[in-house]
Amino acid sequence: MVVLTKRLAIAIGLLSLWSVVECIPKTNIVNVLCNSGVYTSGDPFDISLSYILGDLEKETPTQKNYDYNNISPYPNAFAYGHAFCNLNLTSSDCKTCLRATKTALFSTCQTPRIGARSVLHDCAIRYEQYPFDD
Numbered sequence: 001m002v003v004l005t006k007r008l009a010i011a012i013g014l015l016s017l018w019s020v021v022e023c024i025p026k027t028n029i030v031n032v033l034c035n036s037g038v039y040t041s042g043d044p045f046d047i048s049l050s051y052i053l054g055d056l057e058k059e060t061p062t063q064k065n066y067d068y069n070n071i072s073p074y075p076n077a078f079a080y081g082h083a084f085c086n087l088n089l090t091s092s093d094c095k096t097c098l099r100a101t102k103t104a105l106f107s108t109c110q111t112p113r114i115g116a117r118s119v120l121h122d123c124a125i126r127y128e129q130y131p132f133d134d
Contacts, residue, residue, distance in 0.1 A: 025089055025097035026121035032108040035115030035128070045114060045129060048072035048079035052127055053102060056083040061094040066123075069134075079127055082134045086122040097123035 039045045051072045060068040066085035072078055083101075085094035097120060105118035105125065115128040126134060 025086070025093045025100070025123065027097055027100040027104075028121050029104050030119040030121060031117070032104055032119070033117045034109035034111075035113045037114040037129070039112050039114055041112070043112075044074060044077035045079060046112065048074045048077050049127060052079040052081040053125070056081045056125055056127075057095060057098045057102070060085060060098060061091040066091075066094050071131075077129070079129065080131050081125070081127040082132070083125045084123065089122060094123060098125060101125045 049072075051074065052070060055070050055072075056068060059070070060066055060083040066087060066089065068084070069080070069082040071080050083098055085097055089097065101118040101120050101123055102125060104120065105116050108118070109116045115126075115130075117126040118124060126132070
């Protein structure tokens with residue numbers, strides 16, 4: 001009886017380990033698109049864009065289904081944004097992946113653009129100067 005109880009405890013322990021799966025974000029670039037429109041330093045859109053990108057990175061990993069969109073609160077030049085992550089990621093890995101999307105976006109779209117989209121294997125970010133449906 002004691003041997004059976006130990007075996008059962010070991011089997012339950014192994015099964016519980018099996019259900020804990022961690023997915024490291026795949027940050028290989030699928031696509032980066034840069035809007036042809038640009039803005040200059042000091043443009044009010046710069047402030048709105050900084051706000052929306054920070055908000056997307058902070059809030060998306062806390063949202064149900066890792067899917068979030070928002071608009072900047074600055075009426076002089078609104079920035080609209082949307083971000084999402086693969087549901088298999090942890091919240092922390094979603095944030096890591098979104099950071100990588102921003103890096104890919106700004107390394108590809110080197111001139112300040114009024115819109116862009118960065119799609120990695122496990123996450124994506126898009127921002128525009130106008131409302132959009134993704």
